Amino acid sequence: MTFSVGIFGASGYTGGELVRLLARHPQARIAFVTSERHAGRPIADVFPHLGAGPELICRPLTDLAASVECDVAFCALPHLTSMDAVPELLNRGTRVVDLSADFRLNDAEVFRTWYGEAHRAAGLLGEAVYGLPELGMRDSIRAARLVANPGCYPTSILLALAPLLKEKAIELESLVIDSKSGVSGAGRSAAQGSLFCEVSEGFRAYKAVGHRHTPEIEQELSRLAGAPVQVRFTPHLLPQSRGILSTCYVRPRYALTEAAWRDMLASHYRTEPFVQVLAAGHYPSTHQVQGSNHAVLAVALDERTGWLMVLSVIDNLVKGASGQAIQNMNLLMGVEESAGLEQLPLFP
Amino acid sequence: MTFSVGIFGASGYTGGELVRLLARHPQARIAFVTSERHAGRPIADVFPHLGAGPELICRPLTDLAASVECDVAFCALPHLTSMDAVPELLNRGTRVVDLSADFRLNDAEVFRTWYGEAHRAAGLLGEAVYGLPELGMRDSIRAARLVANPGCYPTSILLALAPLLKEKAIELESLVIDSKSGVSGAGRSAAQGSLFCEVSEGFRAYKAVGHRHTPEIEQELSRLAGAPVQVRFTPHLLPQSRGILSTCYVRPRYALTEAAWRDMLASHYRTEPFVQVLAAGHYPSTHQVQGSNHAVLAVALDERTGWLMVLSVIDNLVKGASGQAIQNMNLLMGVEESAGLEQLPLFP
Amino acid sequence: MTFSVGIFGASGYTGGELVRLLARHPQARIAFVTSERHAGRPIADVFPHLGAGPELICRPLTDLAASVECDVAFCALPHLTSMDAVPELLNRGTRVVDLSADFRLNDAEVFRTWYGEAHRAAGLLGEAVYGLPELGMRDSIRAARLVANPGCYPTSILLALAPLLKEKAIELESLVIDSKSGVSGAGRSAAQGSLFCEVSEGFRAYKAVGHRHTPEIEQELSRLAGAPVQVRFTPHLLPQSRGILSTCYVRPRYALTEAAWRDMLASHYRTEPFVQVLAAGHYPSTHQVQGSNHAVLAVALDERTGWLMVLSVIDNLVKGASGQAIQNMNLLMGVEESAGLEQLPLFP
C-alpha cells in the first residue's frame, strides 16, 4: 500500500526535514510541495542537500485548490496562517497533520491571550487531536481528521513528566523546567539574532518568562495530572543547530530510591519504539537523537535535598516536529508506526 | 609602583589567561611561570597566541625554592596539589592567590567528604579569605596572606543571589540553579569528552547532582543568608569555549514588582566596577563578558507563578578564575582594583 | 540473501559509522564488533547514539581466531596494525575491506618512505584492489579478496580530477590542491589538538607539506593520467565535525567554456549514483553530503587567468571511509551497489 502526501510550506527547516524523511518512506509518496517564496523553483535550489533526493518543483500556496490531490497534508505554515488553510483542506476530505501551533490549544480564549489574535477556526479546536502518541493518544490519532502536532519544547517536557504525573508522584506547585534548544528552532528566516556570529559563543535565555509554548505545556500536564499545573519554564538558545535538552526539577510526594524512579519511567515506556530511558549514571546528550525520532530520558535523585531531576533530549526538528508528524501520519494511515523513521542518529 | 608575580601551573587555560592579562598590567611584572610538563620551553610554544607577549621560559615546579622571588604567587595548580605548595610559599613570606579549590571550604570535614582526601593544610582553612570582593570581602582580602579564589560556578551564582539573600527576600527551601558552562572549564588536558566532535552539537548535563562546587555555593549562600541554605544545582556543558550562564529560580517571600526586584540588585551593585544589572526586557548573553572581568545580571518575574528568575553571566576564565585572581591581587597590593582588567569584551 | 559482517576496531568514528549504516542495511547482518579497549562492554556504552541500534558486545581483537564467523570483515584498525590482521583473515577465506592505509600503495618502498616501517604483508600489495568504484574499479572490486578502501582526501581529490586526467585536459605540472577537513578525520583518541577549545575559532593548516595521503593521491592520479603526476597538497583543519572540501586549481591544456568543462565532468559521472555535478553558479557545501555517501562537484573557470577550479565535497566518514567501504562490500557480495546507503544528507 502506498499513499500520497502534500507538504504545505516546504522551505523552512521543518519542511526540508519532511522531504528528507518522506523521500525514503516505504509507503508515502510526496505528491507536491508548496513555497510561496520559491514557487517555480526545484526544491534542491532551496535545499541543496536534497539534490540527490526526489525532483520536486515548489508550487505556490495559492494553488491550493488544484494542489489537493493527496491523502495526507502536512501544514508547515507559520502560526496564524495554518488556521486559514486547514479548514479548506479538511473540507476536501484530506487528512491533515498541522505542525503549527494553531490547533494545539483546546481553548480559543487561551489562544487569543497568548497569540494576540482571535482564532479563525475555533470550531476545529475541539476536534483536533494532540498528536503525542506516547501519551496515550494512539487511538484518537488513528481516528482523527486533524492532528495538531505538538511543539518541540512540549514534546521534550511532556515525555519527561508524563509518567510521574500519571502516578501522582510529584508536587504540582514546584515544577521548574529549564530548556535549551538548538537554533534551528528559530526557523530559516534571516534574523540578526540567528546569525552565526550572534549565536556562536553567545549562549543566552531568549525568553525568561512567557514563551508561547507555556500554555500548551500546562494544558497537557494538567490533563495528565487531572489537576491544574503551572510551570516555571525558561527556554535558552544553544550554539548548535539541532536538539533540545529539558532539565526538569520536581519535588516528589514520597521517597523512592533513584532506581525506583528510573523504573517508573522505564516501565511506562517499555513498549515504546521511540523512547529510551538511560541506566544509572548516564545522562542524555543531544548527540543521541540527532536526525532521529527518538527521545532519551534519564533521572537523577538529589539525595541531599530530596528533589528529582528528569533530563530529556529530542531532536527539535524530528521528534519535536517533522518526525513526530510522520509518526502521526503513519498512525492515520494504518501503516507501521515507525515506518520511515528507523534511521539511527548521526554522530559526530 | 611595580611588583612581581609568579604563576605556578601556567600551562592550563587559567594559566594562559593569567599571562595574557598580566602581560598588559600597568604595575605587575611576571617574574616567572612554571610548568612541569613543558619545563624549559618558551610559553609561546605552549600557547602560540602569546607569541607577541612577554618572553618567558617555563620552569619546573620542583624549582619552587629557587623560584620564589615574587611579591604575589598565583597557584593555578590542580586541586589536591595546591595544598602542598601553598604553605611553603606562605612560609617564605609570599602572598598567595590560590585558584584551586583547596582553600575555599572552611571545614576540613566537608572538604574530605567532597574531595575524598584529608586536607593536608587544614590549619590554613581558617585564615584563607574567600576572594569574592563584591560580597563584602574587600577589607579581608586587602589584609590577607592567602586568598582562595572562588570557583567559576559559585562566582556566577553568588553574585546573582547575594542581594536577595542579604535582604532575606527569598524562601531558602526552593532554590533551583541551572548552570551552563563553556568547555574551557574542563581544562586543557586531553580528554575524550572535551573533543570537538564530542562537544559540538552534543549539549548535555555533565553532572546532574553532586558537582563539587555545591558545598562552596552552599557555604557562601548560608553565610550571606545567616541560615543554612541548600541548592539544587545542575551544571551543563555548552558547545562553546567560554562563558557561564546560571539561571536561578527563586520563590520570593513577598510580592514586589519586577522593577523593584531589579532595583534591589542594581542598588546593591551600584558602585561595583565589574557588575552590571540589565534594564527591563534584556537578558544576558555570554557574549557580554567574553574575555572581560564583568558579570552581567538580569531579573525576570513570572507573574503567573510569582517566582523570580535571576540570570547571571561571567567569563569562566576571567571573572570565574584569572581575572578575579588579578582583581584580588590588586586589592592585596593596594593598587587600583580594576588595574589590568579594563578590556571590553570581544564580540563577535 | 543476507550475509554476515564483522567490524574490527569498532570504537573509532569510522567504526561507529559502520555500525550506524550496517544496522539498517537490507542484507548485511553485523555478526560481531571488536574493541580492545572496550572489550566486554555494549557498543552503546562506547557510542551512546547507537543506544537504539543493535545490541552488540565489543569483543577483544585477540579473539580474532574465534571471531571469524563472517562473510566480510571490515578492518577499521590503525595504520600499521591492519597489515598484521588482514593476512590471517584472508587465510580463513574471509573477504576483507580494509579502511587503513596499509594496502593502498602498490609499492612497498613508497610505503616504507612515508610510513617509516617496512611493510609486513608486502606480498598482498599487488593483489589489493583500490576501492574507488567510480574510477573504473568495479569489476576488479567484485572479484577481489582484499579491497583497500581509499583515504578521505584522495577520494575527494580523485573524483574531482579523474575526468580531466582521463581526457588529458590539464597540465600535469601545476596541480595545486587545497583541502579542508572536519575534525572527525583526526579520530576519537584524546589529543590536545582535537579539543573543542583548540579547534573552535582556530582554523589552521595541520600539515603544510608531506601529508601521508600525498603518495596515494599521486599514485592514482598518475595511473589515470598515464604519466607521473605530482601535487602540491595542503590539508587544513576545519572547526566542524564532518566534511572535506578540496579546492583543486588546474591549468587546462586547451581553452573551453566553463559549460564545456562542466559537461566533461557531468558526462563522466552521468550514471554514477553517488556523484553529483552542480549547475553553473552553484558551489558545493559540506552540508550537501553530511551523513551521506555522495560526492558533490562543481567547476569554475577563471576567465581572466584561464585556470580552472574544481571543487569537491564528501563526508569524510561516509564516502571518505565507512560508506565507501559498504559500497565496496555491496560490490563484493553482488548486491545493489547503493544498498544501505540511500540516506539523504542531514541538514542543518
Next chain:
Amino acid sequence: MTFSVGIFGASGYTGGELVRLLARHPQARIAFVTSERHAGRPIADVFPHLGAGPELICRPLTDLAASVECDVAFCALPHLTSMDAVPELLNRGTRVVDLSADFRLNDAEVFRTWYGEAHRAAGLLGEAVYGLPELGMRDSIRAARLVANPGCYPTSILLALAPLLKEKAIELESLVIDSKSGVSGAGRSAAQGSLFCEVSEGFRAYKAVGHRHTPEIEQELSRLAGAPVQVRFTPHLLPQSRGILSTCYVRPRYALTEAAWRDMLASHYRTEPFVQVLAAGHYPSTHQVQGSNHAVLAVALDERTGWLMVLSVIDNLVKGASGQAIQNMNLLMGVEESAGLEQLPLFP
C-alpha cells in the same frame, strides 16, 4: 595629547570593533558615532557587549554637517556610500580613514568594472593613500588627508607575498591563493547565508572566481613586483566568527632552503610590531590573532615539487579592518603606532 574621533556607520561589526578598541585608546576620545537604523539609541542597545564601555547615543548620518566636530573620522559605511560622505568630510578639514572599498583602487575604470557603478569621487582616487603601513606606506600615511583602509583578504595576502615580490623571488604567472574567512566578514545584516544553521558544519567557497578584492590584491602586488601580476584567488567561508587564513602557493624563481625563505620574510618584518614570522615546523592558527592587530606568517617548502607555501593569518575585524584603521589613525595623528592596539589575542 588627546584628539577626537567620529565613527560613521557604527552598527556593523567593524563599527563595534572600532568602539571597543578606541574606548581604551590612550589618546583618542570618541566624539560621536552614527547609525541610521539605530539613531537615538545607546550603542549598548546595538552592541550589548559594549555595556561596560563609553555611553554613546547613535546619531543619524544625516546629522553629518553638525557632527563633524572631530579630528579624525572613520567611515565604516557600505561600499558605494562612503564615496558620497568622504568628500564632504575632507572639505571640512577632517582627516578620514575610510574602511570601505571606495578609495582603494587607483583607477576609476577598474572600480566601475568590479563595482558596477561609476565612481562619484574619482578625483580623490589619486590622493587616497593605501593604508598598509608594513608595505612601506608609513610616510605617505602620516601626510595623508584620506587613507583607504585595505580589505581583509588583501591585507592577509599582501603581507604574505610582499617580501617575495620585492626580492623578485617568485614566478608571477602561477600565484594561487586559497583564502578562508570567518563569517563576521559577511557583516551583521540579516542574511540567510550567514545564519548559524547555514554556516555551522557547512564549509564552502562563496565565490570561486571574481571576488571584488581581486583587483585590489592585483593592484598592490603589481606595484610591489614592478610588473603586472594576476592571481587565482578563491575565498571560502569558515564556520567560525573571526579570522582569515590565506594559503599562498608560489613557484620560486630560484632554489633556497626553507630556512632561507623564512629568513627572507623574517628580516623583511624584523622591526614591525604587528607581524610575526613563525619558526620551522610551526603553522599559524587564527587563534593567534583573535581580537589582536597581529599578522602571523609561516613558510613551508615542498621539496618534492620545489614550490613554496606562505601561510598568513589575521583577525579580519582587527588587522583586516578596525585595528588597521586605528594603526593608520595613529600614524596620521603622530602618536605611537601601536597605541590602543597592545591587546594580546584571546584564546581559547
